[in-house]
Amino acid sequence: MILGINQTSSVKVNRFEISKDNQVIYTADAPWGPIHLKEFHLMDAQGNMIYTTKYETAQNMVSQFLPYNYLFTGDQEFERYGVVDMGGNEVGAFYLEKTAILKAQICLEYFGKLIVGYRRVLGTMEYVTFYDGENIVGQLTKSNRVIADNKDNYMIHFVDGYESLEAVLAFFVIYYDYRYYNNTAKAHKGVKYVYKKNYDRNIDKYDPDFIRRNFGEAETARMDAFFEESVKKANSMNMKVFWIIFGSCWAVGIIITLIVLFATGVLYLPFIW
Numbered sequence: 001m002i003l004g005i006n007q008t009s010s011v012k013v014n015r016f017e018i019s020k021d022n023q024v025i026y027t028a029d030a031p032w033g034p035i036h037l038k039e040f041h042l043m044d045a046q047g048n049m050i051y052t053t054k055y056e057t058a059q060n061m062v063s064q065f066l067p068y069n070y071l072f073t074g075d076q077e078f079e080r081y082g083v084v085d086m087g088g089n090e091v092g093a094f095y096l097e098k099t100a101i102l103k104a105q106i107c108l109e110y111f112g113k114l115i116v117g118y119r120r121v122l123g124t125m126e127y128v129t130f131y132d133g134e135n136i137v138g139q140l141t142k143s144n145r146v147i148a149d150n151k152d153n154y155m156i157h158f159v160d161g162y163e164s165l166e167a168v169l170a171f172f173v174i175y176y177d178y179r180y181y182n183n184t185a186k187a188h189k190g191v192k193y194v195y196k197k198n199y200d201r202n203i204d205k206y207d208p209d210f211i212r213r214n215f216g217e218a219e220t221a222r223m224d225a226f227f228e229e230s231v232k233k234a235n236s237m238n239m240k241v242f243w244i245i246f247g248s249c250w251a252v253g254i255i256i257t258l259i260v261l262f263a264t265g266v267l268y269l270p271f272i273w
Contacts (some may be wrong), residue, residue, distance in 0.1 A: 001138075001158040001166060005173045006230050010150040010183060018170040025048070026170050027192045030178045040081070040178065042171040051171050054082035056091060070098045079179060083110070083168060092168055094175040103201040106176065110168045118205035121198040128176070130158070137162060139210050140173065143227035144194035151181045151229040157224055159214055191231070194273070 002020070009015035011032065018026040027047070030040045038055040063069070070076035080095035092110035098107075106128065108115040117128040117140065124145040130138035131236045138158035154173050158165070211219050 001156075001160075001163055001169075002163070002219075003156045003166070003170055003173075004226055004230075005154040005156065005170065006233070007151040007153065007177070014174075014177070014182065016174060016177075018173075020166075026167065028171065028174045030174050030186060032180070032182070038081070039172070040174050042125055042167060042174070049086055050167055051086075051091075052084050053094075053175070054084050056080040056082060056093075070100070075099045077107075083171065093181060094172055096179070100201065102199065105202060106179075108168065108172050110165060113165075118202045119198060119200070120203050120206035121196055123195050123197065124193075126200075127206055129210065131205070136207050136210055138169070139207075140176065141211075141223060144196070145227070146191050146193060146231045148191050148231050149189055152181050153227055155226060157215060157219075 005021045006017050006019070007014065008017055013032050014030040014031075016028045017024045018028065024045050026042055026044060028040065028042045031038065038053070040053045041049060042051040043049055057075065059080055064078060064181070067078075076098050078096040078098065080093055083091040083092035084093065085091050092108065094106075094108055096104060096106050104119075106119060108117070108130075112133070115137070116131045118131070120127045120129065124143065126142040126144060128140035128255045129136060138156065140156070141155045143153065154177070156169055156173060158169065162169075191220070
């Protein structure tokens, strides 16, 4: 399973398109403003709702007031969001779990199955390596080399046998972006370059050969092309908006000028009855 996730809006609302084989199969949105309901949505390509989230208020408030409780209990969940289907059933959850100082994992639960992700940030690239038990089964990849207008782009790769998790994995990426790259109430035009590293006692969980071993040598080049094309697309959208605004301003200016000239008698426009 290979999915590409492109953010299409980063102002007023965070919107995303999720593609497979160059076809959009899901869309999603997440809050952007400083005051909101903490609710995300995942839709199919036709706009039909698949999942929403439920913010676990009571549990998350306890973690906020007692952020180091894991030192005594051995583990503690943070920022837990339930995954709710259209029947109102809570079918899964996303959350961050801490088990010790500088030791955390980001978790996905779905119908009783637990997939655990370990985050690794290496300069301009960022990864989450997913484990099912002791086995590495997937990877989330984010490029921070060039980011246009705060629009983030991701790829997710999973080995065979996890196709039934496709929608909830796509939804997980929206949760991940919200948690780490929401840019709440911030508008940015132009490109920026991000270079950073994370320090965690689980960084050895990252497997640099996972993509090459499971998807072939050519997939790494295809990933580079995907991220490069995603930035170009975001920039081309910016230029399209720019030229629309630019052309509209010129049109309004010309119309106002003609009205003024006509009103002052400088320009005579004969009426035809």
